[in-house]
Amino acid sequence: MGLAIETRNLVKKYKTRKGSSITVVDNVDLQVEPGEIFGFLGPNGAGKTTTIKILLGIIYQTSGDAFILGKEAGDIAVHRELSYLPEKPYYYEHMTGLEVMQFYASLFGMKDIAKCKSLLERVNLGNDMNRPISQYSKGMQQRVGLAQSLLNDPKLLFLDEPTGGLDPIAHIEIRDLILQFREEGKTVFISSHELSDVERICDRVAIINKGAVVAQGRLEELLVGGRIEVTANNCTTELADSLRDSHNLVSINHGRMIVDIPDSKNPNDLVGAIAKAGGEIVSVIPRRKRLEDFFLEAVSGDNIAKGRHQPSMLEATETEETDS
Amino acid sequence: MTAIWSIARTTLNEAIRRRVLLVILLIGILFLVIAPGLEALSPRQEITVLKSLTLGVIQLTSAVIAIVLTVYLIPNEIERRTIYTILSKPVLRWQFLVGKYLGAVLALGLMMALMTGALLLVFMIMQDTRDLATLGEMVRVPFMFFVQMSLLAAVAVFFSTFVSPIVNFFLAGGVYLVGTVFNSLFQVLSENKDINPLVKSAAGLVHAVIPNFQYFNVQNTAINPGQGIQSESLYYLQMTGYALFYIAALLAGAILIFDRREV
Ligand SMILES: Nc1ncnc2c1ncn2[C@@H]1O[C@H](COP(=O)(O)OP(=O)(O)O)[C@@H](O)[C@H]1O
Ligand SMILES: [Mg+2]
Numbered sequence: 001m002g003l004a005i006e007t008r009n010l011v012k013k014y015k016t017r018k019g020s021s022i023t024v025v026d027n028v029d030l031q032v033e034p035g036e037i038f039g040f041l042g043p044n045g046a047g048k049t050t051t052i053k054i055l056l057g058i059i060y061q062t063s064g065d066a067f068i069l070g071k072e073a074g075d076i077a078v079h080r081e082l083s084y085l086p087e088k089p090y091y092y093e094h095m096t097g098l099e100v101m102q103f104y105a106s107l108f109g110m111k112d113i114a115k116c117k118s119l120l121e122r123v124n125l126g127n128d129m130n131r132p133i134s135q136y137s138k139g140m141q142q143r144v145g146l147a148q149s150l151l152n153d154p155k156l157l158f159l160d161e162p163t164g165g166l167d168p169i170a171h172i173e174i175r176d177l178i179l180q181f182r183e184e185g186k187t188v189f190i191s192s193h194e195l196s197d198v199e200r201i202c203d204r205v206a207i208i209n210k211g212a213v214v215a216q217g218r219l220e221e222l223l224v225g226g227r228i229e230v231t232a233n234n235c236t237t238e239l240a241d242s243l244r245d246s247h248n249l250v251s252i253n254h255g256r257m258i259v260d261i262p263d264s265k266n267p268n269d270l271v272g273a274i275a276k277a278g279g280e281i282v283s284v285i286p287r288r289k290r291l292e293d294f295f296l297e298a299v300s301g302d303n304i305a306k307g308r309h310q311p312s313m314l315e316a317t318e319t320e321e322t323d324s
Numbered sequence: 325m326t327a328i329w330s331i332a333r334t335t336l337n338e339a340i341r342r343r344v345l346l347v348i349l350l351i352g353i354l355f356l357v358i359a360p361g362l363e364a365l366s367p368r369q370e371i372t373v374l375k376s377l378t379l380g381v382i383q384l385t386s387a388v389i390a391i392v393l394t395v396y397l398i399p400n401e402i403e404r405r406t407i408y409t410i411l412s413k414p415v416l417r418w419q420f421l422v423g424k425y426l427g428a429v430l431a432l433g434l435m436m437a438l439m440t441g442a443l444l445l446v447f448m449i450m451q452d453t454r455d456l457a458t459l460g461e462m463v464r465v466p467f468m469f470f471v472q473m474s475l476l477a478a479v480a481v482f483f484s485t486f487v488s489p490i491v492n493f494f495l496a497g498g499v500y501l502v503g504t505v506f507n508s509l510f511q512v513l514s515e516n517k518d519i520n521p522l523v524k525s526a527a528g529l530v531h532a533v534i535p536n537f538q539y540f541n542v543q544n545t546a547i548n549p550g551q552g553i554q555s556e557s558l559y560y561l562q563m564t565g566y567a568l569f570y571i572a573a574l575l576a577g578a579i580l581i582f583d584r585r586e587v
Contacts, residue, residue, distance in 0.1 A: 056412050059586040076414055084412035090404040092334060094341050106330035107413040148409070158412075 005032035010064035026211035039202035048191035083149035139170030335427020352385030394480035472540035503537035
């Protein structure tokens with residue numbers, strides 16, 4: 001079976017008022033397999049929403065290709081098989097939860113009230129479905145959003161920042177619902193900057209920064225290379241200096257030394273060396289690499305490395321940074 | 325088809341809850357009700373003046389409602405991002421636009437029907453009018469206003485696909501003024517021989533392109549029964565066709581622009 005989503009050299013430029021143009025999506029290549037939960041990560045303004053809108057045919061790319069479920073983006077026939085939960089969605093406030101569902105159902109030509117009700121029950125709004133949306137909390141509105149996104153039993157869901165601005169309980173509710181989608185074999189494309197959510201639910205991720213994809217792959221592949229932290233007392237500065245190299249991070253304060261080494265190294269050698277120099281080992285703690293670490297690595301300082309042929313302003317800041 | 329209809333119904337439901345529109349409507353109805361009291365005229369003139377006054381109130385109120393209702397029709401959908409969920413369903417942009425327009429026209433019709441109802445009550449209760457011919461006019465004239473306002477709404481929807489609501493307010497309002505009050509002025513200009521040919525052809529162009537809203541103002545024949553139109557029903561039918569032609573052209577233009585537009 002083909003890819004659920006594929007983009008090739010996708011580019012979106014906007015014209016600025018001064019007549020020049022800014023590249024908001026920069027040569028993005030994405031491959032999303034059917035049935036996976038794909039995390040599309042990036043800081044605010046990275047180009048996540050813009051990419052999703054192109055995939056949905058709401059806006060148009062400047063160049064490059066985008067395909068969803070084997071059809072070119074914007075093909076309206078494919079809209080029967082997908083759904084979209086926009087960032088910070090808004091629903092007609094005069095409607096009740098149930099009326100919102102019926103409205104969206106009617107856009108598919110469906111009149112199935114029982115289905116609308118059962119989906120609302122599924123997102124725990126069974127008791128609130130006859131209250132106007134204006135009385136719903138943010139989390140409830142987001143759950144209505146998820147319920148309406150299931151109306152057509154989509155193969156592919158686009159969720160733009162589905163947990164954005166929600167409290168921790170609502171986070172968990174939404175997360176659990178998304179995990180259920182995977183059980184049902186749906187492909188889910190989630191854009192987010194909430195790394196802990198993504199880390200828990202996504203199979204694969206792409207990290208986008210300033211419009212360009214800086215990393216893409218399975219989470220367990222991207223997160224290889226954890227660290228081990230060794231803490232010891234009674235250490236000398238000489239010892240600390242002798243251990244410091246390009247892989248090891250060493251800090252020392254009043255004889256207490258912390259050495260942070262990659263998990264590819266055997267910590268026994270380090271522990272032996274410390275003991276031999278008279279240091280007392282306090283702890284040896286392995287740390288799995290967090291998505292957060294990876295994200296920060298990926299997002300920081302590679303604007304030029306990724307080949308952005310971009311405004312001189314950006315380059316000027318880069319130069320300043322290297323100077324200092 | 326279901327999609328267009330349900331977008332229209334939703335638009336109607338939302339429009340009749342908009343406070344600005346309700347306030348304008350209430351002010352209009354208030355004027356209709358107090359109009360008879362404003363009069364200090366001879367009884368013979370009274371009914372003629374009252375007719376023209378109250379019909380004028382309906383026309384003005386409806387025009388304001390039509391414009392206020394439609395300039396925000398599309399921009400609001402984009403600003404609140406409700407359009408995104410709609411367009412991510414199997415709904416084409418033309419269906420969305422036509423649905424929004426129909427909803428606006430329905431809301432307009434409903435509000436104008438309310439005003440017409442108030443007008444009839446004023447004549448029947450306050451003026452004790454039982455004359456069916458007069459009451460008939462009080463329905464036919466507002467109906468032609470409704471056709472006129474539907475056309476005005478299409479003008480505003482057309483503009484709303486490429487200008488901001490505020491600009492649109494003045495543009496659509498301007499088109500309406502030119503199409504009613506100044507229509508004859510532009511015609512005179514375009515036929516005057518002593519005038520700069522450039523101005524002359526510009527006036528001719530304006531006169532030709534801008535729909536003649538004056539056609540729908542049948543109140544003059546209602547107010548002065550002397551100058552009747554030969555076959556009224558035929559005239560109404562023709563004018564409705566004229567409006568539909570313009571509406572179709574304006575919506576087609578709006579769709580062309582909206583289809584390519586980024587939202
Ligand atoms: N219509 C537009 N015109 C100009 N710039 C835009 C437009 N839409 C988005 N942008 C810019 O594109 C960048 C990416 O925006 P967006 O895709 O919304 O980011 P994200 O969803 O990752 O936070 C931002 O810098 C934003 O200011
Ligand atoms: Mg976004």
